[in-house]
Amino acid sequence: MTVLLWVPVVSLLAWLWLTLAQGFFWRTDQRLPAARPVARWPEVVVLVPARDEAEVLPVSLPSLLAQRYPGRARVVLVDDHSTDGTGDLARRLGQAGGGAGLALTVTTPPPLPPGWTGKLWALRHGVERAGRAEYLLLTDADIAHGPDSLAALVAAAEGHRLDLVSQMARLRVETRWERLIVPAFVYFFAQLYPFRWSNRPGSRTAAAAGGCSLVRRTALERAGGIAAIRGAVIDDVNLARAVKRTGGRTWLGLAEQVGSVRPYPELGQLWRMVSRSAYAQLRHSPLLLLGTVLGLALVYLVPPVALVAGAVAGSWGAAAAGGAAWALMAGTFTPMLRYYRQPAPAALLLPFTALLYLLMTVDSAVQHWRGRGSAWKGRTYGKALEPGPGPAPD
Structure with missing residues (x-):
């Protein structure tokens, strides 16, 4: 298998795992549990x-x-x-x-x-x-x-x-930037x-x-x-x-x-909203940052690139793997778009949105290394404040 073929195949396998084995994160049916009679309303x-x-x-x-x-x-x-x-x-x-x-x-x-x-x-x-x-x-x-x-x-x-x-x-x-960034923000959080x-x-x-x-x-x-x-x-x-x-x-x-x-x-306001805490989420770890960048690239950027590059190069296996991965990506994003009352075809833009999030995450690390940390409302919080208690998620 050539690199052009096995990389999109790995991306497709990653999407199969995310779709079926990551807690069905893409479903939007987790709503407030049905109310039961309350005997006494607490203060x-x-x-x-x-x-x-x-x-x-x-x-x-x-x-x-x-x-x-x-x-x-x-x-x-x-x-x-x-x-x-x-x-x-x-x-x-x-x-x-x-x-x-x-x-x-x-x-x-x-x-x-x-x-x-x-x-x-x-x-x-x-x-x-x-x-x-x-x-x-x-x-x-x-x-x-x-x-x-x-x-x-x-x-x-x-x-x-x-x-x-x-x-x-x-x-x-x-706004157009809110429509592009916000549904993906919740989708990534749920993932x-x-x-x-x-x-x-x-x-x-x-x-x-x-x-x-x-x-x-x-x-x-x-x-x-x-x-x-x-x-x-x-x-x-x-x-x-x-x-x-x-x-x-x-x-x-x-x-x-x-x-x-x-x-x-x-875009700048949304950028700051994400970047102020992205590197803190990675526990200010350069290794986790590197893994996140590579992971985002493999999962979100490879599928459309493989589809186009495979078609141009005549590697139809690579194009098929990239297209299938992109289809799974768009399919799992569609329920979140429906929740936000956005058109389903917008799901095809998720690779571009993921690229923006990748850049926001890198920018968050750069700001931390420059000593600006997590800045919000005139305050800057450094590494000494993080992380909070408890184990990492499954």
Whole structure:
């Protein structure tokens, strides 16, 4: 076998394995478990860490204050030393409802100490203000919730005895770059952390989505609290690992009533969103970076190249292997495109999107080597903060 033939054959074998043996990651049927009758609605505190979020709060915060929850619930927004008036805006939004919705408290944490990321330090402060509430809903400031979102999350946790219920918020796909990048972002995440594996008790795989995670307070305390993951840039996955490692049951799926309102109209904004944590995901390892680059190239770039090169060179075996691998790639991506209400033919662009993600990952490593680390909202986090606790996924 020539190189032109065996490389696409290996790529095709990789796609057969991914399609059949990687937890059926490509399926989009992991949705919130069916609700069961709740005998007593427990008290919930919604925690919103917010730093310079004045642009999105007018859309997201009212959706939280308007939750139709049968039990006691309130919202605590932790203004993480914003410079754009986030805290004052939040107070005005809380007063605008005239007391008809959930009560709102706006608070500010002490200055950020060494060894903590800003978001987790803000959450720790929020947990302290939450008192003895039975559940905590950790949700980002750019996430809007349907009016029954909180009740559905609690019903799932209570009815299925779950300690952590997390939903991957539906991200915006309005601009051409969002349509190209966002569905693939969720697809790649699910490929790395198959939801079925994460939701299976006893599995070593554990993952959550930081934008919407309902956690039982006792499970969080058993896992060591927010302090257990204080330096984790990828805080959602590390939280799920900590909860699962200490005997908790976790669940992760795609959202119906939860969505991000943050716009990413330009490629540069999406690039920074991905690159700020990509190298941290690889535990700042040059060897893992090399393996990731080679793996992405073999799995996503080889199929279309082999199809074209094989046809040009008259190597129809290589062309067939490349075409079959590309077809599997597009076929497994199509359900995610349907979830995001995008046309199925867009699945053929996944190799180009994967190339962008490859470059973003390399850029993330370059920024880390330059000492810029994981930069977000005016803060830069270096290698000393990572990794969080727990084993690597299956």
